Amino acid sequence: xxxxxxxxxxxxxxxxxxxxxxxxxxxxxxxxxxxxxxxxxxxxxxxxxxxxxxxxxxxxxxxxxxxxxxxxxxxxxxxxxxxxxxxxxxxxxxxxxxxxxxxxxxxxxxxxxxxxxxxxxxxxxxxxxxxxxxxxxxxxxxxxxxxxxxxx
Numbered sequence: 001x002x003x004x005x006x007x008x009x010x011x012x013x014x015x016x017x018x019x020x021x022x023x024x025x026x027x028x029x030x031x032x033x034x035x036x037x038x039x040x041x042x043x044x045x046x047x048x049x050x051x052x053x054x055x056x057x058x059x060x061x062x063x064x065x066x067x068x069x070x071x072x073x074x075x076x077x078x079x080x081x082x083x084x085x086x087x088x089x090x091x092x093x094x095x096x097x098x099x100x101x102x103x104x105x106x107x108x109x110x111x112x113x114x115x116x117x118x119x120x121x122x123x124x125x126x127x128x129x130x131x132x133x134x135x136x137x138x139x140x141x142x143x144x145x146x147x148x149x150x151x152x
Contacts, residue, residue, distance in 0.1 A: 036074050038135060040146060042067045043076065044128045045098070048120040050082075050113040057083040058109050060091045060116065064131055064143075076133050078143045082112075097145035098123055126151055 043064035053059040062078040080091045088106050095104045095115075100122040106112050130147035 036066065036071050036076055036133070038133050040130055040132045041069070041071065041076065042128060042149070043131050044151075045120060045123055046075065048116055050109065050116050053079070053081055055081075057081050060094075062094075062143075064129075067128065076131065076143070078141070082109075094143060094145070095119055098129070099127065099145075099148045 041064075043066055045062060046065045047061070047063040049061060051059050051061050059082060060078075060080045064076040064078065066072055066074045066076065078094070080094070081087050082091055092104050092106060098119060100119045102115070102119050102122055104115065104119075128149045128151055129145050130149075132142075132144040132146050134142040134144070136142060
C-alpha cells in the first residue's frame with residue numbers, strides 16, 4: 001500500500017505555478033539582491049511560526065522586513081532551534097521583547113505554536129520594531145528589539 005509522499009502533499013499545499021513565476025523574478029533580480037549587513041533596522045514582522053528545522057528539530061522562524069533605508073524591503077531571517085532549554089529561553093526573550101501584551105510561557109510545542117501564532121496576530125499591522133541585527137563571537141546571529149513603534 002503506497003502512502004502519499006510529503007512531496008505530493010507539498011505539491012497540493014503550495015502554488016507551484018506562482019512559485020515558478022516568483023523563481024523567474026528572483027533569478028532576474030539576483031544582481032540587485034544585497035546581503036543585509038549587521039546593524040539596526042526598522043522592521044515589521046512579516047512571518048512568525050514554529051517549523052521543523054532541516055535536522056528535524058522544532059524551530060521558531062521569524063521574517064523581519066526592513067521598512068526604511070538602503071535595504072528597504074529586504075528580509076532578515078531569524079531561526080531559533082528549540083531543542084534545548086537555552087534555545088527556548090532565547091526564543092521566549094525575543095517573543096517577550098515584541099511587546100504583544102501576551103504572556104510568554106513554554107508548556108508544550110503545541111501550546112507554543114498557538115502562542116507564536118497569537119503573538120503574530122496581535123502585532124501584525126499594529127507594531128513595528130527597531131531590531132539590532134548582529135553576531136556573537138561564535139558566529140551565531142543575534143536579534144535584539146531595541147524599540148517598539150505603534151503603527152498609526
